[in-house]
Each structure stands twice: as structure tokens, then as C-alpha cells.
Amino acid sequence: MPSITVAPQDGRSYEVLIEAGALRRLPALVPAGRGTIGIIADDRVFGLHGVAVEAALRGTGRPVIVASFAAGEASKTRETKAGLEDALLDAGLGRDGVVVGLGGGVATDLAGFVAATILRGVAFIAAPTTLLAMVDASIGGKTGVNHRLGKNLIGAFHQPRAVVADLDVLATLPAAELDCGLAEMVKHVLVGGDEAGLDRLVAAAPAMRRLELPALADEVARSASIKARYVALDAREAGARAALNAGHTIGHGIERASGYGVSHGSAVAIGLVAEALAASRLGVLEERDARRVREAVIAAGLPDRLPAGVSPARVLEATAFDKKRLGGEPRFSLLAAIGRPARDAAGAFTIPVPPAITLEALEQLA
Numbered sequence: 001m002p003s004i005t006v007a008p009q010d011g012r013s014y015e016v017l018i019e020a021g022a023l024r025r026l027p028a029l030v031p032a033g034r035g036t037i038g039i040i041a042d043d044r045v046f047g048l049h050g051v052a053v054e055a056a057l058r059g060t061g062r063p064v065i066v067a068s069f070a071a072g073e074a075s076k077t078r079e080t081k082a083g084l085e086d087a088l089l090d091a092g093l094g095r096d097g098v099v100v101g102l103g104g105g106v107a108t109d110l111a112g113f114v115a116a117t118i119l120r121g122v123a124f125i126a127a128p129t130t131l132l133a134m135v136d137a138s139i140g141g142k143t144g145v146n147h148r149l150g151k152n153l154i155g156a157f158h159q160p161r162a163v164v165a166d167l168d169v170l171a172t173l174p175a176a177e178l179d180c181g182l183a184e185m186v187k188h189v190l191v192g193g194d195e196a197g198l199d200r201l202v203a204a205a206p207a208m209r210r211l212e213l214p215a216l217a218d219e220v221a222r223s224a225s226i227k228a229r230y231v232a233l234d235a236r237e238a239g240a241r242a243a244l245n246a247g248h249t250i251g252h253g254i255e256r257a258s259g260y261g262v263s264h265g266s267a268v269a270i271g272l273v274a275e276a277l278a279a280s281r282l283g284v285l286e287e288r289d290a291r292r293v294r295e296a297v298i299a300a301g302l303p304d305r306l307p308a309g310v311s312p313a314r315v316l317e318a319t320a321f322d323k324k325r326l327g328g329e330p331r332f333s334l335l336a337a338i339g340r341p342a343r344d345a346a347g348a349f350t351i352p353v354p355p356a357i358t359l360e361a362l363e364q365l366a
Ligand SMILES: NC(=O)c1ccc[n+]([C@@H]2O[C@H](COP(=O)([O-])OP(=O)(O)OC[C@H]3O[C@@H](n4cnc5c(N)ncnc54)[C@H](O)[C@@H]3O)[C@@H](O)[C@H]2O)c1
Pocket: 042, 044, 045, 048, 071, 072, 073, 076, 103, 104, 105, 106, 107, 109, 129, 130, 132, 133, 136, 137, 138, 139, 140, 141, 142, 143, 151, 152, 169, 170, 171, 172, 173, 174, 177, 180
């Protein structure tokens, strides 16, 4: 079974299990003890896969409780977190308790944040059920909720004890959600793989969409190990981990400018292309590599153009808004080559990009 080790410098290391049927191993992965196990899942995922997980965990003989919330990003709030905490505490979860986050990135971010703060921190296990959560959100210990002023503004670092990626659960995942994961996988290869890896991922995309197991297992493992490598380098996002924001500065601008009508994955795919064009215009990335990025996005079946009604000027404005809130000039996580993030003269993994360059890149994609 493919298994990847994540070894954050400041904490214990853990395994990411990637396998069809991996959820059956969940009971064996729960840290020893008698404490209550709290499953946190969105209602949709719980309905599809939760009952089996709950039954398996009951087999440990420990008390098991389920705390669910309404599926969707809109639930990633402090209010939802408080409700989940009430449910766990009312049911008697103690310091020896374990929180299992079952679902996509919303569930693993929320459950991880609950685990980070309840009783000042209990053990957390992530059971990601979207492709995005398997290769990205469940790995690395970033947990949190959104605020009306922006995404993920409140949170904590809390590494899981294990990540259990059961490829079988992808059978029920809507195609558009699979594409979101694919976009992040393209990003991973671009910041931590190489040209051959990019070719391989793109070639595997149709088989992955058909949920063919060898292709899925291989590519999920490759992508998860790139994420794991960045987490090992920089668990608290003080430096290198910023490279994982590739495509996301413009991507977030596209999401915002479209009133969140464009999915995160589509926005990241377009963002990767736009940022590659900007990088080549700045002389940071060779033109040939920028073309490679665009070809790969197209070949993976992901969008490379702004949808009708989302103008370059609006995206620029939305991108600037995002950055201004964080203070200072707009800085992007750009590529220096396929597989290599760009760094500035001081070694930082972000590069300032003048608005005129961003606009020019976006206009090429209108
Ligand atoms: N912590 C991190 O490092 C990190 C990294 C990337 C993204 N994220 C976060 O992840 C979130 C996005 O995650 P996501 O795309 O997984 O979204 P999500 O959790 O909302 O899941 C998407 C949808 O798919 C459904 N779903 C999940 N698994 C399913 C399955 N197996 N079958 C059928 N339906 C299923 C969910 O109910 C939901 O409706 C964002 O909030 C983002 O901020 C976090």
C-alpha cells in the first residue's frame, strides 16, 4: 500500500495511507486509550460514507459520537465550530478523546481546528474524501475557519496523527469536485515535481477521471508527497511553503470577481496560467515554460481562460483587494521553471508583480 511519511520539523511524524479500502484501517490507527472518538463530518459525506466508518470505530469498544454540519464552504465558521464543540463536550469527550475529520477540506479544516482547541488540544485523524483534501488540505496541519473579511483568517496549526485516504470513496465524488483536486495536483507538480511528472500527471488525468485505481493511487501518492516535502521543510509557513500558493493569488481574485461562481479548482487552473504568463513577462520564467504550463492545464481538461463576464480589470481589482488587506505590495508565488518556485534576491518565495503585468497576463486569457 502506498504510504507517505510527513515529518514536520517541530513535531511528530505521521503517515498518509493511500489505498482503496483504507478506511477499514482507521480503527487500528486511532491512538491507544479508552477515550471517546468524535467523528466530525458534513451531512452529505456522513450519509454516504459515515455509517460504515462509525460502525468500524465502534468495533474498538470505545464510545463513538458523530457531530455533523451542513455540507459546504458556508459552514466553515466559528459558529459551526462552536456547535461541534458543544456536541463533543456534551457527549463527554475528554483529554484522551480523538477527533476524526471525515470529508473534504471543509470537514478536515474544521475538525482539525476543533481538535486543536478543544480541551487545549486532542489527537486528530484526517479521513479526506475529496481528491483535493487527499493531496492537499488534510496534509500539513493547517486548520481553521473563515471570517467575513476573508478565508481561513482564524485557525491553528495542529498536525494529524494519521491521514487515511480511501480511494474507494471517490466513486461518489461529483466530477467538478474531482477537477478541483486535479488543479491542485497540477500545482503540486509545478512547484515540486518536474517536466516528466507533469507529462505523467496530464497523461493519467483521463484514467483518474474514470477512477482507475493504479493511476489514482500513483498520482495521489506523488502529489501528496510533494505536499509532505513542503510541510517537512516549513511546517509553519515561514518560507518555502508559500510556494504552494502558486496560481492562488490570481485564482482567489477570479473566485472573488466571479462572486464565487467559478469553482476554486477552475480559478486555480486559470490562475496558474495567468501567473506563468506574468512570470515570463517579468523575466522570471522562460516563455517556453509558461507555454508548457498552459498546455498542461488544457491537456488535463482544466480551464485556461477567463469565463465570459469575468473581466481582467475586475480580476485585477479583486486580486489587489485580497493583497491590500494583508498589507503591502502584491507579491505572487511564481515559478522559475517547471518544478521550481521563484525566489527574490533575499530568498523569499514570493515576487512583487506590478498591476500592469497582471492585467496584461489576464488580458491574454480573456
Ligand atoms: N488546510 C489546508 O492546508 C488546505 C489546503 C487546501 C484547501 N483547504 C480548504 O479546503 C476546502 C475545500 O475543500 P474541498 O474542495 O474538499 O471542499 P468540501 O469539503 O466542501 O467538499 C466539496 C463537496 O464535496 C462533497 N463531498 C466530499 N467528499 C465526497 C464524496 N466522497 N462523495 C460525494 N461528495 C463528497 C462535500 O459534501 C462538499 O459538498 C476549502 O475550505 C479550503 O480552504 C485547506
